[in-house]
Amino acid sequence: MSRSCNLVINGRSVEAGIGETLVDAGLGGWTVIPHDCCSGQCDTCRVTVVRGSVDDQGTAEGRTVLACQATVAGDAEIEFEEIPAMTKRTGVVSGITHLSPDVLEVVVELTTGFEYRPGQYASVKFAGFPARDYSPSLRLDGTMRPGELVFHVGRLPGGVVSSQVGATIQPGHRVQVRGPFGHAFLRDGEGPVVLVAGGTGWAPIWSLAHAARTSQRHRDLIVLAGARDLHELYMRPALDWLVQDGVRDVIGTSERDVVWPVRRGRPTHYLPSLGLEDTVYVAGPSGLVNAVKRKALATATRCYADPFLPGTQSLSLIDRVMRMLQSPAREARAAVGVRSPALSPALRSIQADRIVSTPSPSAAALTGQRRHTSASN
Numbered sequence: 001m002s003r004s005c006n007l008v009i010n011g012r013s014v015e016a017g018i019g020e021t022l023v024d025a026g027l028g029g030w031t032v033i034p035h036d037c038c039s040g041q042c043d044t045c046r047v048t049v050v051r052g053s054v055d056d057q058g059t060a061e062g063r064t065v066l067a068c069q070a071t072v073a074g075d076a077e078i079e080f081e082e083i084p085a086m087t088k089r090t091g092v093v094s095g096i097t098h099l100s101p102d103v104l105e106v107v108v109e110l111t112t113g114f115e116y117r118p119g120q121y122a123s124v125k126f127a128g129f130p131a132r133d134y135s136p137s138l139r140l141d142g143t144m145r146p147g148e149l150v151f152h153v154g155r156l157p158g159g160v161v162s163s164q165v166g167a168t169i170q171p172g173h174r175v176q177v178r179g180p181f182g183h184a185f186l187r188d189g190e191g192p193v194v195l196v197a198g199g200t201g202w203a204p205i206w207s208l209a210h211a212a213r214t215s216q217r218h219r220d221l222i223v224l225a226g227a228r229d230l231h232e233l234y235m236r237p238a239l240d241w242l243v244q245d246g247v248r249d250v251i252g253t254s255e256r257d258v259v260w261p262v263r264r265g266r267p268t269h270y271l272p273s274l275g276l277e278d279t280v281y282v283a284g285p286s287g288l289v290n291a292v293k294r295k296a297l298a299t300a301t302r303c304y305a306d307p308f309l310p311g312t313q314s315l316s317l318i319d320r321v322m323r324m325l326q327s328p329a330r331e332a333r334a335a336v337g338v339r340s341p342a343l344s345p346a347l348r349s350i351q352a353d354r355i356v357s358t359p360s361p362s363a364a365a366l367t368g369q370r371r372h373t374s375a376s377n
């Protein structure tokens with residue numbers, strides 16, 4: 001491969017060969033463009049083409065391309081937004097709480113701090129299990145203590161990791177966290193911010209909403225959160241928090257059953273008309289994310305998306321051995337039990353009546369966690 005082109009990355013020149021991906025070209029010149037999956041799924045590597053041209057390989061959105069897919073086609077200049085450097089941290093699970101029958105809040109206490117921008121995600125590896133991607137969020141009452149990360153984990157029957165949270169994975173379980181990753185993080189700006197979440201897509205959206213209310217109170221906020229059923233609309237306390245904090249446009253939607261103020265339908269049914277001054281963030285099932293992205297694209301509205309896609313990584317041999325070694329400790333911890341929050345009478349009756357069954361793929365998509373979500377999760 002000839003190395004005859006000049007690629008300028010954030011002001012730094014590197015020699016690059018025609019056909020190399022931008023990520024590889026950067027690495028060849030000792031310049032790391034933030035990346036994670038390298039398969040065109042996570043959006044972490046999205047860069048802006050400032051001048052010249054690259055072969056976008058079908059990933060162009062406006063002037064941006066995915067650097068892990070787009071290839072060098074000649075001299076060019078690209079830019080990416082600086083994000084905290086990727087780090088690896090260790091910690092332990094310090095709490096597990098049911099937020100709904102299918103969603104758990106998992107709090108991890110780290111030995112040292114983990115820097116990220118609201119809306120980003122991390123690769124989380126519970127000892128003995130394959131890594132999964134979760135977004136650091138907050139408790140639904142808007143709190144988070146220093147040194148801890150709060151995750152919302154959608155539990156799937158048969159999921160390799162999610163089905164074990166609260167079972168094999170209990171308080172005290174060791175965890176590795178790697179990151180941060182993702183491109184749908186909060187930026188400074190002036191215009192309204194439109195936040196759209198489906199299922200556990202609420203985790204990054206809640207982080208964004210809370211940060212916007214803390215550091216960008218001058219901006220109007222429009223918040224839409226949806227779930228398939230009322231009992232899956234686990235984020236209702238957080239929606240109440242936003243209303244009490246003065247956010248006027250807060251809408252929760254359920255496709256099946258509704259109780260005021262929850263509205264019937266999907267978040268897309270209540271999306272406001274978008275304009276150039278708006279910035280949209282959307283996270284959750286890919287169907288919802290793509291629908292919102294299409295609407296934003298049609299009006300040239302800035303849109304940062306965090307789609308949750310199926311994953312396939314199963315248990316490695318080392319993970320299997322680790323799980324076997326952990327079995328005695330698991331039994332001891334199980335005696336402690338998993339904490340359950342006080343549920344509203346309505347939610348309690350829904351939970352009591354609920355018959356566990358295998359959800360349809362679309363239901364699984366709404367309750368599942370992010371990119372690495374599937375029946376094999």
Ligand code: FES
Nearest residue numbers: 036037038043068
């Ligand atoms: S690293 Fe390019 S999309 Fe994930």
